[in-house]
Amino acid sequence: MKQSALSYFQYPEMVLVPLILFFVFFMLLLFFITRPKNRELFKKMEKMPLEEEETNNESIE
Amino acid sequence: MSMENNQSRTVYDDDIVKKFIYAALIWGAAAFAVGLLAATQLAYWQANFNLEWLTFSRIRPLHTNAAIFAFGGNAIFAGIYHSSQRLLKTRLYSDSLSSIHFWGWQLIILAALITLPLGFSQSKEYAELEWPIDIAITVIWVIFAINFFGTIAVRRVKHLYVALWFYIATILTVAVLHVVNSIEIPVSYLQSYPVYAGVQDALVQWWYGHNAVAFFLTTPFLGLMYYYIPKAANRPIYSYRLSIVHFWSLVFIYIWAGPHHLLNSALPDWAQTLGMVFSIMLWAPSWGGMINGLLTLRGAWHKVRTDPIIKFLAVAVTFYGMSTFEGPLLSIKSVNSLAHYTDWIIGHVHGGTLGWNGFLTFGMIYYLVPKLWNTKLYSQRLANNHFWIGFFGILIYYISMWASGITQGLMWQSIDANGQLAYPDFVETVIKIVPLYYARAIGGSLFLIGFILMLINMWKTISLAPKGQDEQQVDMSNITMDEVAGTGHRKLESLGAVFTVLVFIAILVGSIIEIVPTLAIHKYLPDANKVRPYTPLEQAGRDIYVKEGCYTCHSQMIRKLDFDVIRYGEASKLEESMYDRPFQWGSKRTGPDLARVGGKYPDMWHYRHMIDPREITPKSIMPAYPWLDNKKLDYQILRRKLSVMKRLGVPYDDETVANADIIAEKESLELFNALLEQDPSLENIKDTQIIALISYLQSLGKK
The missing domain is CATH 1.20.210.10 (Cytochrome c oxidase-like, subunit I domain)
Incomplete structure (x- = not known):
């Protein structure tokens, strides 16, 4: 019985498991990024690469 | 540091x-x-x-x-x-x-x-x-x-x-x-x-x-x-x-x-x-x-x-x-x-x-x-x-x-x-x-x-x-660890x-969800569906196929699509590649699929095709592989190879593993004699890699 059931292993519901997992995960993410208390942090982080500045993009030719 | x-x-x-x-x-x-x-x-x-x-x-x-x-x-x-x-x-x-x-x-x-x-x-x-x-x-x-x-x-x-x-x-x-x-x-x-x-x-x-x-x-x-x-x-x-x-x-x-x-x-x-x-x-x-x-x-x-x-x-x-x-x-x-x-x-x-x-x-x-x-x-x-x-x-x-x-x-x-x-x-x-x-x-x-x-x-x-x-x-000096309060x-x-x-x-x-169920899949294949393992010579030929990179141009996977089935034969099944290490399904068909090429052409066809593809197919863009008919096959290593395969679950008996080299030499001699009979000029290809490769190609889809 087990052998015949698994011989051509077909689990269509397997697709649903990760979809539900991802949906829950995504909702948590949305909750986190929309919390007003994180706004200040995000503003600061957006500028992080620009904190040490050096501009030298000209040509010597 | x-x-x-x-x-x-x-x-x-x-x-x-x-x-x-x-x-x-x-x-x-x-x-x-x-x-x-x-x-x-x-x-x-x-x-x-x-x-x-x-x-x-x-x-x-x-x-x-x-x-x-x-x-x-x-x-x-x-x-x-x-x-x-x-x-x-x-x-x-x-x-x-x-x-x-x-x-x-x-x-x-x-x-x-x-x-x-x-x-x-x-x-x-x-x-x-x-x-x-x-x-x-x-x-x-x-x-x-x-x-x-x-x-x-x-x-x-x-x-x-x-x-x-x-x-x-x-x-x-x-x-x-x-x-x-x-x-x-x-x-x-x-x-x-x-x-x-x-x-x-x-x-x-x-x-x-x-x-x-x-x-x-x-x-x-x-x-x-x-x-x-x-x-x-x-x-x-x-x-x-x-x-x-x-x-x-x-x-x-x-x-x-x-x-x-x-x-x-x-x-x-x-x-x-x-x-x-x-x-x-x-x-x-x-x-x-x-x-x-x-x-x-x-x-x-x-x-x-x-x-x-x-x-x-x-x-x-x-x-x-x-x-x-x-x-x-x-x-x-x-x-x-x-x-x-x-x-x-x-x-x-x-x-x-x-x-x-x-x-x-x-x-x-x-x-x-x-x-x-x-x-x-x-x-x-x-x-x-x-x-x-x-x-x-x-x-x-x-x-x-x-x-x-x-x-x-x-x-x-x-x-x-x-x-x-x-x-x-x-x-x-x-x-x-x-x-x-x-x-x-x-x-x-x-x-x-x-x-x-x-x-x-x-x-x-x-x-x-x-x-x-x-x-x-x-x-x-201006950098601090606590730029944001409360940290x-x-x-x-x-x-x-x-x-x-x-x-x-x-x-x-x-x-885990994707891979783990598949790792057990071969265990549940009905015994009647299981294929025989490669013979020692076929395994040797398979290793040459891998070494030469044939997978870069040839697939071994006939898809469940009508036009694939009409061209190449019955769609490939899981059990047909269950002993394939590494798998050779391929990802590109610059040349045709080879999953069922075994028995489709005579041995001599394969020999001529490998030495000069244009002799068989005038417009072919496949490179020639002339070195295969002068490189000798290493029979000795086959014992080790089959022993590793057996350890990995391939059902070889002890006798086949212990005599892998002798069995392969015998298979090779039979194939060589058959080719020599058709073309006496091939006397120098005895024990060469091309014989093993032909043996492997002839096994595809025939196990």
């Missing part, structure tokens, strides 16, 4: 960044040149000069490994080491580890450069390197990881900028992918068999293969994008919120997408559907990243006209958007039935690698070199010329491969009014696309010419830079670790 750090100032280790840039430029030239040679051989087969180590099937893996791991690898190491020090406000954790990382990686590349053309290959795409090199990769990657995570541990700022998240995901996931996909048992100093077989090997390999694209060619480059586009445009990133959603969605979803490389195959349908659904879902996070990258340029679009760095970066992100639109499209089963095994996939891949990875790397290097050498770029004009020549090169490449892939895919599918194939002779579908192979070679040449302009520009820039400069000390040092340290664990969980969920 370096002594260069103290509380108020630091000296960044830019020497290591410079070394990786040099390496990326040198190996980039090699990777592109080998790619051009391979492309030329598809248009003009004689371009291998009848040398085995220059033949397409040997140099194709060399090209892909060099482009991904030598050019791409050195570029991302340069970018990661440069940007991480600045984002973490500290020197790299250890100068010694940096140095071991650099030289170790170059030695690995050198080992690949020697072994792949010599035919030492596992035939698993982008994982062809043999077991000693696999171990070396693991060691060097761990050293890189210690150096990177050590730098995070000694950082001077609390928060980890988004670029660093992508680097963390890269380091962690590549380690998992490489280790899991490389579990193999050696049979000699430079040959091994994977522990996985058939469908298991196919799934693990494409879980690895697709995520090599995801976590070696996408996540690190996205990290570089998030750092270098704001720097080059002097603009903050468009949306940090979007980057969070982009990062986590991408990392979570990408890991599931591997099975889209196996659509319509013998892989169980649930796994195919899973791969397709998650590939389509990838559209959203991928485009989230592209939008974030491009909109960072808002207010700086005028620079696209004048600044070659911005040109390269903007076009790179645009190519990222195009490739990540096309990838999910190709993952839809019906689209895939047209595109798979054709040049459309080659075009798609090169849109991503040349356009996204190549141009982003060029933009980054044009940005970095003047800064690191404290000088100015030698010539903006040369850089602009590089951009336009390279850009048109990619367009010609991309368009020619689209046209070639769609043309050939439609010809394969075409059925006439009588229900017969409209183009039954495979070579008809090849002849049609050869002109497009010439066009592709022209596109590749332009890309290489543009790159040579860059090499000249870099060489002049560096040679004209002021000499004898001391490393500059960076003032850190403590211990919490800061734990944040990186917690983050890493979360990434690990995100990639592990998909991997």
Whole structure:
């Protein structure tokens, strides 16, 4: 019985498991990024690469 | 740990960044040149000069490994080491580890450069390197990881900028992918068999293969994008919120997408559907990243006209958007039935690698070199010329491969009014696309010419830079760990670790759900369906098939599609490849599928075809393999090979294993005598490799 059931292993519901997992995960993410208390942090982080500045993009030719 | 750090100032280790840039430029030239040679051989087969180590099937893996791991690898190491020090406000954790990382990686590349053309290959795409090199990769990657995570541990700022998240995901996931996909048992100093077989090997390999694209060619480059586009445009990133959603969605979803490389195959349908659904879902996070990258340029679009760095970066992100639109499209089963095994996939891949990875790397290097050498770029004009020549090169490449892939895919599918194939002779579908192979070679040449302009520009820039400069000390007196209220040092340290664990969980969920059920699948196949294992001579021939890289042009997977079945026979079944280590399902049909070629032609046909394909098929573009009929077969090693196979579960009895060499010699003699009877001039091919290869080909679909 087990052998015949698994011989051509077909689990269509397997697709649903990760979809539900991802949906829950995504909702948590949305909750986190929309919390007003994180706004200040995000503003600061957006500028992080620009904190040490050096501009030298000209040509010597 | 370096002594260069103290509380108020630091000296960044830019020497290591410079070394990786040099390496990326040198190996980039090699990777592109080998790619051009391979492309030329598809248009003009004689371009291998009848040398085995220059033949397409040997140099194709060399090209892909060099482009991904030598050019791409050195570029991302340069970018990661440069940007991480600045984002973490500290020197790299250890100068010694940096140095071991650099030289170790170059030695690995050198080992690949020697072994792949010599035919030492596992035939698993982008994982062809043999077991000693696999171990070396693991060691060097761990050293890189210690150096990177050590730098995070000694950082001077609390928060980890988004670029660093992508680097963390890269380091962690590549380690998992490489280790899991490389579990193999050696049979000699430079040959091994994977522990996985058939469908298991196919799934693990494409879980690895697709995520090599995801976590070696996408996540690190996205990290570089998030750092270098704001720097080059002097603009903050468009949306940090979007980057969070982009990062986590991408990392979570990408890991599931591997099975889209196996659509319509013998892989169980649930796994195919899973791969397709998650590939389509990838559209959203991928485009989230592209939008974030491009909109960072808002207010700086005028620079696209004048600044070659911005040109390269903007076009790179645009190519990222195009490739990540096309990838999910190709993952839809019906689209895939047209595109798979054709040049459309080659075009798609090169849109991503040349356009996204190549141009982003060029933009980054044009940005970095003047800064690191404290000088100015030698010539903006040369850089602009590089951009336009390279850009048109990619367009010609991309368009020619689209046209070639769609043309050939439609010809394969075409059925006439009588229900017969409209183009039954495979070579008809090849002849049609050869002109497009010439066009592709022209596109590749332009890309290489543009790159040579860059090499000249870099060489002049560096040679004209002021000499004898001391490393500059960076003032850190204003940097504090608690820029955001309510944070403590211990919490800061734990944040990186917690983050890493979360990434690990995100990639592990998909991997386990997808792979674990498949690993058990062979156990539940009914006994009546199981095939016999390869005879010793067939196994020896199979190893030659793998060594020569036949999989680069021939698949062994007849899909569950009418036109495939009409052309090649019954669709391939799981059990037919259950003892195949490594699996040989292939990913490209420059030549026809071979899953049921056994018994289709006489032995002599195969002999003549391997020695001179044009004698059998006048317009064939297959290279000749004349060396196979003068290289002797090593019978002795077959005992060891069969013993390893038996240990892995192949049902050989003890007698067959103990007498593998004797059995193979006997089989070989029978085949040789049969050939000699037909052509007495073949007296010198006794015990040669070509006999074993013919034996293997004749077993395909006949077990």
